Amino acid sequence: MAAQLLLVDDEPGLREAVKDYLQDSGFTVQVASNAREGWELVQRDTPDLVISDIMMPQVDGYQFLKQMREDPRFKALPVVFLTAKGMTTDRIQGYHAGVDAYLPKPFDPDELIAIVENLLERRAATSQPTTENGETPDIADLANQIAQIKALLTQRNVIAQNPTQIKIDFTPREQSVLNLVTEGLMNKEIARRLETSVRNVEKYVSRLFSKTGTNSRTELVRFALENGLVK
Numbered sequence: 001m002a003a004q005l006l007l008v009d010d011e012p013g014l015r016e017a018v019k020d021y022l023q024d025s026g027f028t029v030q031v032a033s034n035a036r037e038g039w040e041l042v043q044r045d046t047p048d049l050v051i052s053d054i055m056m057p058q059v060d061g062y063q064f065l066k067q068m069r070e071d072p073r074f075k076a077l078p079v080v081f082l083t084a085k086g087m088t089t090d091r092i093q094g095y096h097a098g099v100d101a102y103l104p105k106p107f108d109p110d111e112l113i114a115i116v117e118n119l120l121e122r123r124a125a126t127s128q129p130t131t132e133n134g135e136t137p138d139i140a141d142l143a144n145q146i147a148q149i150k151a152l153l154t155q156r157n158v159i160a161q162n163p164t165q166i167k168i169d170f171t172p173r174e175q176s177v178l179n180l181v182t183e184g185l186m187n188k189e190i191a192r193r194l195e196t197s198v199r200n201v202e203k204y205v206s207r208l209f210s211k212t213g214t215n216s217r218t219e220l221v222r223f224a225l226e227n228g229l230v231k
Contacts, residue, residue, distance in 0.1 A: 003120050004028045006047040008038035008064065009082065010056045014105075018051070018082070021109045027116070035059035039067060042074060044171075046203055049119055051112075054083040054094070062097050069098045073210050078119040082112070168211055168229060175231060177204040182221050182230045 005027050009015040012033070019029045030047065032038035034056055042050065050068070054061035061081055068074040080101045081094050091102045101115045170178065173194075180190045187201045194201070205217070212229075214220045224230050 002026055002028045003048040003116075004030065004045075005116065006030045006032065006038060006041055006050045008032045008035060008050065008052040008056075008061075010034055010053060018109070018112070022113070022116075025113050035061065035064035035067075038064060042068065042077075045200075046073070046077070046207070048123070049078040049080070049116060051080045051082050051116070054081055054090075062093065065094075065097050065099055073207065076123070078123055080112070080115055080119070082107070168227075170208075170211065170229075174204055174207055174211075177201060178208055178220070178224055179230055181205065181208070181217055182224055 005022060007015060007019055007022070007029055008031075009018070010033055015031055015033070019031055022029045030041055030045070032041055035052070036059055038050070038052065039059075041047075052061045052064055056064075061083065065079055065081075068077060068079065078100045079098070080103060081099045082103050082105065083090075084105045094102050100119055103112055103115060176194060177190060180193060185193065187198050187205065191198045191201045205220075208220055209215060212220055212223050214223050
């Protein structure tokens with residue numbers, strides 16, 4: 001599955017040229033003409049990496065980056081600054097703000113591709129969960145969670161007898177994923193049911209963990225049942 005990138009730049013010509021080059025290199029690319037539009041897209045469909053200009057009207061790249069870094073959901077989201085500003089002090093400001101890479105214009109598109117691929121590989125390597133022995137959990141761990149969920153479902157009526165009145169603002173797609181997780185479906189089955197990719201399902205499940213303060217599918221299902229969040 002191609003990595004999804006978000007490109008934020010207020011120059012239409014450059015934006016389209018960079019988008020085309022990234023797509024030709026095998027990436028899926030969303031574009032935004034300003035930081036406010038970019039922020040909406042980040043929240044609606046979180047990309048794997050953001051490429052942003054700095055000099056933009058109203059909200060500049062530094063403010064956009066600060067907004068992302070202050071949100072726990074996007075604290076580790078890789079961000080590349082693509083800008084005409086090339087002074088050392090500007091680059092230092094960018095790194096202090098939490099940017100992962102800084103590429104001054106004009107630039108070689110192949111260098112941008114190399115930076116993007118490197119950041120995505122590093123993110124994939126560091127985001128792999130591990131067991132206490134330092135090993136990556138296998139399918140048995142997920143199967144165990146599914147089994148626990150199915151056991152919870154046999155007690156569903158008891159657990160949900162007196163639900164806590166709690167309000168969480170789920171998007172329609174997050175609610176759909178939550179409903180299917182609560183049925184005990186695995187990501188591949190959910191992706192097939194919703195006609196989307198497994199990667200997108202993984203992102204929605206991660207968002208559900210963040211919004212509910214849970215750390216596993218079993219915890220998520222119990223939380224949803226106890227609080228009447230399943231529709």
